Amino acid sequence: MRPLADIIRPVKLDDIVGQEHLIGKGKIIRNLVKNKKIFSMILYGPCGTGKTTLAYTIINELDLQYEFLNAVINSKKDLDAVIYKAKENDGLVLIMDEIHRLNKDKQDLLLPYLENGLITLIGLTTANPYHSINPAIRSRCQLFEVKLLSISDISMALKKACTYLDKIKIDDECINYIALLAGGDLRYAYNFLEVAYYSSYRHKITMETLKTINNKPSLYIDKNDDGYYDVISAFQKSIRGSDVNAALHYLARLLIAEDLDIIFRRLSVIAYEDIGLANPAIGPRLAAAISAAERVGLPEARIPLAAIVVDMALSPKSNSAYMALSSAINDIEMGNVGKVPSHLKTNSKDYKYPHNYKGSYVKQQYLPDNLVGKKYYLPKDTNKYEASLKNIYDKINNR
Numbered sequence: 001m002r003p004l005a006d007i008i009r010p011v012k013l014d015d016i017v018g019q020e021h022l023i024g025k026g027k028i029i030r031n032l033v034k035n036k037k038i039f040s041m042i043l044y045g046p047c048g049t050g051k052t053t054l055a056y057t058i059i060n061e062l063d064l065q066y067e068f069l070n071a072v073i074n075s076k077k078d079l080d081a082v083i084y085k086a087k088e089n090d091g092l093v094l095i096m097d098e099i100h101r102l103n104k105d106k107q108d109l110l111l112p113y114l115e116n117g118l119i120t121l122i123g124l125t126t127a128n129p130y131h132s133i134n135p136a137i138r139s140r141c142q143l144f145e146v147k148l149l150s151i152s153d154i155s156m157a158l159k160k161a162c163t164y165l166d167k168i169k170i171d172d173e174c175i176n177y178i179a180l181l182a183g184g185d186l187r188y189a190y191n192f193l194e195v196a197y198y199s200s201y202r203h204k205i206t207m208e209t210l211k212t213i214n215n216k217p218s219l220y221i222d223k224n225d226d227g228y229y230d231v232i233s234a235f236q237k238s239i240r241g242s243d244v245n246a247a248l249h250y251l252a253r254l255l256i257a258e259d260l261d262i263i264f265r266r267l268s269v270i271a272y273e274d275i276g277l278a279n280p281a282i283g284p285r286l287a288a289a290i291s292a293a294e295r296v297g298l299p300e301a302r303i304p305l306a307a308i309v310v311d312m313a314l315s316p317k318s319n320s321a322y323m324a325l326s327s328a329i330n331d332i333e334m335g336n337v338g339k340v341p342s343h344l345k346t347n348s349k350d351y352k353y354p355h356n357y358k359g360s361y362v363k364q365q366y367l368p369d370n371l372v373g374k375k376y377y378l379p380k381d382t383n384k385y386e387a388s389l390k391n392i393y394d395k396i397n398n399r
Contacts, residue, residue, distance in 0.1 A: 005190040008161050009053055011060050016050060017186070018153040022144055029054070029144065033061045040114055042099065042123040042133065045146030048185030051124045054146065055095050058122070066093040071102040079106055086118050099123030100132040107134050114140045148184025155179040157186055158193055165197050169204040177210055232266055240274040244313035251309050255302050263305060264290050270312060278318035278383040285311065316383040324377040331371070338368025363399055 010016045013023045013033060022029045032038060038058065043051040059066045067082045086092045094110075096102065099121075102110075113119040114137070121141060125132070129143050149157075158175045162168050178196075182189035195213055196205045231253050238246035254263050271286045289308035293301035331337070343350035344366065352362045367374060379390035 003191070004161060004164065004194040005187050008164055008190075010057055013057050013061060016053060016057060017157045018149040019050065019054065019146060021147070022054070029058065033058060036062060038062060038064070038093065038120055040119075040121040040123075040141040042121075042125065042129050042138070042141045042143050043146050044125045044127065044129050044143065046148050046184060047126055048182075048187035048189075049146045049148055050186060051146045052095075052097065055122045055124060059093055059095070064093050065089050065091075066095060068095045068097070070097045071100070071106070072098050076105055076109060079109055083109070083113055083119070086113065091118050091120070093120045093122060095122045095124065097124045099137070100125045100127040100129070102134070102137070104134075107137060111136055111140075149182075149186055150184070151176065151179045154182050154184075154186055154189050158189055161190060161193060165193075165203070167203050168197055169202075170196075174205050174207060174210055177207060181210075181214065232262060236266055236270055236274070239270050239309065239313045240317065242313055242317070244310055247309050247313040248306065251302075251305060255298070255305070258298055260293065260298065260301060264293075267305075267308065267312065273322045274317055274319055275312060275315050276318045276321045277386045277389060278316035278380070280385060282312060282315055318380050318383060318386055320378060320380050320386065327376045331374075336371065338370040340368065341365050361396070361399075 013030060016023060021027060024030065043054060045051060065085075067085065069078055069082065082092070082094055086094075110119065110121070114121055121137075123129075123133070123137070123141060127133075129138055155172075155175050158178060162170060162175075174196075178189050178192050181192065192210075192214065193205075196209055197203055199213065200206070200209045231250055235247065235250035235254065238250055251263065267286055267290070271282050275282050286308055289304040292304040296303075342348060343352075343364065352364050354360050354362050356362075365372060377393070379386055379393055381387040381390050
């Protein structure tokens with residue numbers, strides 16, 4: 001039996017829910033279809049947002065010849081067959097799923113036919129095309145982002161889907177609950193509804209039924225896709241920006257995904273990149289929180305992690321040490337290196353041992369000749385600890 005999602009798949013743009021930025025009145029894909037014109041394009045966005053559906057509705061509305069391939073599953077021989085058919089029919093549309101996985105041999109085979117217009121490509125991908133798709137393919141395509149659906153969009157689609165399920169009994173609370181758990185993924189919502197329909201007594205779906213099936217949101221944080229890295233990025237940027245509520249929100253999403261490793265790694269980076277010398281004690285406190293989280297495991301691990309994330313979000317911030325090293329690395333990568341001063345070389349008799357001098361300090365050259373006077377570290381005096389370092393730094397530089 002065909003899945004519900006396939007049975008109710010839209011065949012016209014008007015049947016699609018969401019994606020108003022692409023198919024709304026006067027928007028680009030709506031106008032292309034209206035003007036009966038299509039260009040090679042890449043539709044990218046999270047799973048279950050309707051990329052494949054959108055591709056098929058475009059084909060259907062324009063009544064075009066097409067073939068469907070998957071970049072992972074289908075072989076070079078399959079692509080050869082598509083090219084042969086395109087030549088016989090004076091052109092066709094190729095829908096290519098997972099186009100970010102298209103290998104070089106297939107790309108080299110496809111490119112000339114994209115160039116001469118014999119094949120019009122509609123690529124589908126969950127990955128960011130700016131990072132994951134070969135520039136030669138990307139430059140021949142228009143890029144359109146397909147966005148996560150809103151809860152109201154999914155609720156509307158679910159109500160329509162219910163008309164295809166015989167004798168179903170479900171109220172708005174249950175529909176909204178499914179839409180909430182879907183996390184913007186319509187396919188997930190359809191599958192959830194279908195499972196609930198067939199697993200409930202006399203097809204009467206209740207909240208108890210739904211919570212028995214699943215009570216965790218289908219959060220879009222798949223490790224193989226950009227949404228996962230977007231959540232991690234938002235987590236760090238929220239702490240850096242001292243928004244403790246946003247930081248806790250993204251921590252919760254990562255905890256629900258049960259990915260403690262990425263939480264530990266990212267917090268360790270934040271402690272030294274974003275907080276750094278403004279609060280040096282944060283490093284040991286974070287290490288203690290991580291140790292506690294590892295010891296107790298989930299779900300209790302959330303307790304020490306919540307405490308340290310609040311602490312880090314509200315801590316003073318300084319990236320001066322990180323920026324200082326980045327500046328030094330940039331010099332080295334640009335070839336601005338120079339020779340180590342002779343008195344610093346191994347076993348040099350000209351080296352002055354600072355501990356033999358008053359205050360354990362003696363003035364001597366440490367940087368290569370071509371970098372003398374170079375200042376990588378630019379201290380901030382907006383926090384107490386680094387202000388004390390700046391005072392020492394200034395005294396040394398003024399000697």
